[in-house]
Structure formats: structure tokens, C-alpha cells
Amino acid sequence: MELGSSSSRKSRNSGHKLCFCGLKASINQAWTDKNPARRFYGCPRFKFGNGCKYFSWFDEEEGTEWQKKALIEARDEIRKKDRIIEQLKVTIAEMRSDLEKKQMETVKDEDEITFSDAPSFHPILFRLKTQ
Known part of the structure; x- marks a missing residue:
């Protein structure tokens, strides 16, 4: 058939x-x-x-031509918004990835500052405590 x-x-x-x-x-x-x-x-x-x-x-x-037209327009609008949502999901994922990288860089920078400056500050802190 x-x-x-x-x-x-x-x-x-x-x-x-x-x-x-x-x-x-x-x-x-x-x-x-x-x-x-x-x-x-x-x-x-x-x-x-x-x-x-x-x-x-x-x-x-069933339905008139204007009803069909309204359904088609609604369908097309939904498809358009679905495409926008998918694009936004990609953008959000990229931004999250960038944020995680920046956070890791910040932690690394903080660790470097702490370890490189710790010996020079340690005697000062020790003197302040003993006075």
C-alpha cells in the first residue's frame, strides 16, 4: 500500500x-x-x-485557515526559541568552563603569594606576638 x-x-x-x-x-x-x-x-x-x-x-x-496559520506561527516561534535556548546552553557551558579556569588560576596565584611571602612575614608576626 x-x-x-x-x-x-x-x-x-x-x-x-x-x-x-x-x-x-x-x-x-x-x-x-x-x-x-x-x-x-x-x-x-x-x-x-x-x-x-x-x-x-x-x-x-477541522479548523479554518487562520487557525492553521496561527498554529504554524506558534510552531515556528517555539522552534526559534528552542534554537535560542540551545545557543544559550552552549554559552553558559563555555562561561562555566572559563570561570572554573579563572578560579583555578586564582587559587594557584594565591598559593604562590602565600608560599613566597610567608618567610618574610613570619618573623614580623613572631615579634608582634612576643611584645
Whole structure:
């Protein structure tokens, strides 16, 4: 059967649609410009590349053109924001890495100052305590 076929069979016991493989058809959601958020039945093996290409709409087409346009615009806005979020995650990870490096450099510098200056300050501190 070709992709886009609307033939279906229902199992006798459960009332669920079965694909041509005899498996319970899965319910998916289309996000194409022509059918935004429209649900359909498909072979559960289709996404793995070995399905029977069973297809039928879950419901009758509903909605007006402005509703479809609004859904498409919302989908596109969500995708845009998802891309921005991913970019921000990368930036945050880079900044955290830079911060950790700076903190390690600061600790190293503090250790060098402490060890290099300790002998010269030690006698002064000793004199202050004994007076």
C-alpha cells in the first residue's frame, strides 16, 4: 500500500486500528504547514524504516485557515526559541568552563603569594606576638 493510503481495519476485540503488519497503529501528530497538529494513525514500525507505511487520519480535518496559520506561527516561534535556548546552553557551558579556569588560576596565584611571602612575614608576626 502506498504512503497516504487511508485503508484501515479494526481488530475484533479492542476496537483499535491495525496496520497492514497486524500491529496496533500508533497515533502520531503531523506538524506540516498543511496539517499542523493534526493526528493520524501510522504503522508503529515506520520510524524504524521497516514499517508497512499504513496511514489514516485520526479525525476529520477541522479548523479554518487562520487557525492553521496561527498554529504554524506558534510552531515556528517555539522552534526559534528552542534554537535560542540551545545557543544559550552552549554559552553558559563555555562561561562555566572559563570561570572554573579563572578560579583555578586564582587559587594557584594565591598559593604562590602565600608560599613566597610567608618567610618574610613570619618573623614580623613572631615579634608582634612576643611584645
